[in-house]
Amino acid sequence: MKRVVSTDDAPAAVGAYSQATTNGDLLFTAGQIPLTPDDELRADAPVAEQTELALDNLTAVLAEAGAEPTDVLKVTVFLDDITDFDEMNETYATYFDEEPPARSAVEAGALPKGVAVEIEAVASLE
Template sequence: MKQIISTNDAPAAVGAYSQATSTGDLIFTAGQLPLTNNGELLDEATVSEQTRKCLENVQSILTSEGASMTDVLKTTVFLDDIDDFEEFNETYSTFFDDKAPARSAVEVGQVPKGAAIEIEAIAVVED
């Protein structure tokens, strides 16, 4: 059965979607933009800073459900410029140990709200 996940420790959804959903042991986050908890978009920040904020938002959602970044099975990364890949990857790698999740990273025509990056995750949490 689908459960809706919502936490005040991450930015509220800015549209017709949930911060995350879960079913069984799986958690699916929505794409996380570099937004602060009060909704401020860090669109003028570096790609590294935007990456860090996106992943901090993912982390906050997972923490609210008793999961952590080590429980992430897969991420999908949307970059508005694939030339930012190295800068993104340097920061991204600090969130995961040597057992990093599977990942897709793609350049898209435009990330919502003019951000440079958006990141979504699938994680598993066991009782």
């Protein structure tokens, strides 16, 4: 059975989606962008800082579901410019330094609210 996961420690959903959903075994997060929980958009910040904020949001959603970064099985990173990969990756690696999850990183062309990075994940709750 599907359960919606929501926390005030990450930005609220601003459309017809949930911060995350779970069936009790797997957690699927919505894409997290560099938006603070109090709606401060950091679209003009360097990519490293945007990545950090997106991953902080992701970590907060994971925590609400009883998970942590070590439970993440798969991450998808969307970049508005793939040449920002190295800068994103350097920050990303500090969140997933041991036994990192599978990951895809793709250039999306345009991301919500003009940000440079959006990150979503699938985690195990077992």
